[in-house]
Amino acid sequence: MKKENVYGSxxxxxxxxxxxxxxxxxxxxxxxxxxxxxxxxxISLTPDAVSLLVHNGHYIVLESTAGDGANFSDKExxxxxxxxxxxxxxxxxxxxxxxxxxxxxxxxxxxKKDQQxxxxxxxxxxxxxxxxxxxxxxxxxxAIEHIRDNEGKLPLLRSMSEIAGTSSLLIASEYLSNxxxxxxxxxxGITGISPTDVVIxxxxxxxxxxxxxxIGLGANxxxxxxxxxxxxxxxxxxxxxxxxSLIVPKILRKALRxxxxxxxxxxxxxxxxxxxxxxxxxKEMKEGSVIIDVSIDSGGCFETSDVTSHKNxxxxxxxxxxxxxxxIASRVARTSSYAICNVISPxxxxxxxxxxxxxxxxxxxxxxSSIYTFKNMMTNKTLSKMFxxxxxDLDLIITAL
Numbered sequence: 001m002k003k004e005n006v007y008g009s010x011x012x013x014x015x016x017x018x019x020x021x022x023x024x025x026x027x028x029x030x031x032x033x034x035x036x037x038x039x040x041x042x043i044s045l046t047p048d049a050v051s052l053l054v055h056n057g058h059y060i061v062l063e064s065t066a067g068d069g070a071n072f073s074d075k076e077x078x079x080x081x082x083x084x085x086x087x088x089x090x091x092x093x094x095x096x097x098x099x100x101x102x103x104x105x106x107x108x109x110x111x112k113k114d115q116q117x118x119x120x121x122x123x124x125x126x127x128x129x130x131x132x133x134x135x136x137x138x139x140x141x142x143a144i145e146h147i148r149d150n151e152g153k154l155p156l157l158r159s160m161s162e163i164a165g166t167s168s169l170l171i172a173s174e175y176l177s178n179x180x181x182x183x184x185x186x187x188x189g190i191t192g193i194s195p196t197d198v199v200i201x202x203x204x205x206x207x208x209x210x211x212x213x214x215i216g217l218g219a220n221x222x223x224x225x226x227x228x229x230x231x232x233x234x235x236x237x238x239x240x241x242x243x244x245s246l247i248v249p250k251i252l253r254k255a256l257r258x259x260x261x262x263x264x265x266x267x268x269x270x271x272x273x274x275x276x277x278x279x280x281x282x283k284e285m286k287e288g289s290v291i292i293d294v295s296i297d298s299g300g301c302f303e304t305s306d307v308t309s310h311k312n313x314x315x316x317x318x319x320x321x322x323x324x325x326x327x328i329a330s331r332v333a334r335t336s337s338y339a340i341c342n343v344i345s346p347x348x349x350x351x352x353x354x355x356x357x358x359x360x361x362x363x364x365x366x367x368x369s370s371i372y373t374f375k376n377m378m379t380n381k382t383l384s385k386m387f388x389x390x391x392x393d394l395d396l397i398i399t400a401l
Contacts, residue, residue, distance in 0.1 A: 024355030031094030034066040037101040041069030041333035054081030070333040148366035159339035165209025183288035188217030202265030203230035264301040272299035287319035
């Protein structure tokens with residue numbers, strides 16, 4: 001019998017071959033609850049992503065108004081094919097539950113046996129009982145911030161850092177202007193007038209994008225870091241339009257005295273961000289200068305920093321304006337939601353194509369590295385040590401699946 005040829009995503013396939021590729025396909029019921037955490041305006045899937053998933057054969061259940069914080073309406077989601085429900089309990093009857101923030105205690109109670117949970121883990125805020133509850137319900141948990149791409153990078157953290165770095169300079173610009181009772185300076189420079197001075201502490205992704213934005217606006221930029229290789233990389237990216245220095249207190253103090261804007265963007269590693277700017281240094285800064293402490297999520301790198309909120313984002317101390325809002329990405333929730341969706345939606349499509357989470361983790365090492373509970377087993381070595389759970393190697397587990 002002659003086989004009819006059709007075009008597939010991997011080239012020409014016969015109909016028999018195409019059907020064989022889809023034998024393992026699993027239709028997923030995906031639940032998106034409304035975020036309840038303080039200041040969280042983002043949502044994990046946009047209406048466009050919902051439409052794509054529905055056209056791929058999946059079923060989406062969305063809690064009403066879940067997209068309001070990112071300015072996505074229920075109608076947009078309904079038109080995309082989602083079922084809009086008014087009960088959080090209905091959402092948690094899904095096969096896969098997707099959130100930005102980790103589920104609260106009340107939400108964990110709604111989880112059913114053998115579900116998949118995709119959310120942030122936010123390790124610094126977790127307690128042992130959180131993981132114990134997931135293990136008792138045989139939940140397979142994926143930490144979105146630990147998902148790796150084909151190059152071994154962390155795409156979600158990269159995207160959120162890009163947003164935070166760019167936003168930090170735009171925020172600083174607002175508080176330098178007269179509109180917000182600032183000094184009345186333009187962030188950058190114009191012909192015949194000396195440009196503003198920007199100091200960036202940290203040469204990671206946040207620092208990189210803060211640096212690019214500041215250069216684009218025409219500011220004088222100085223970057224400090226503890227790593228020569230990161231500083232060299234940033235010099236190369238910026239075509240040497242910046243000056244760089246290792247974090248040496250005397251040199252940093254001198255730069256802070258001249259600065260109009262200081263962005264704290266140090267990496268925290270596994271613990272608290274090192275506090276490299278003392279209160280005495282802050283006292284010597286120019287009155288009306290602006291500090292944006294992006295590192296406040298993990299403690300902050302300024303001694304004078306205190307956590308603020310999106311509703312009351314700033315305070316002034318020693319004449320210096322401090323902006324210390326955690327989760328800057330939630331300030332631009334629509335853009336951030338698109339970025340998060342770019343990471344999550346391909347995973348859901350793969351999960352369906354592979355016939356479920358078990359088959360997916362067998363084939364995708366990047367997803368496998370982000371799983372911290374699998375059924376009733378703790379599969380993350382760090383968490384196992386921190387909270388005294390028996391550790392199970394997921395690489396060994398999947399060979400028996």
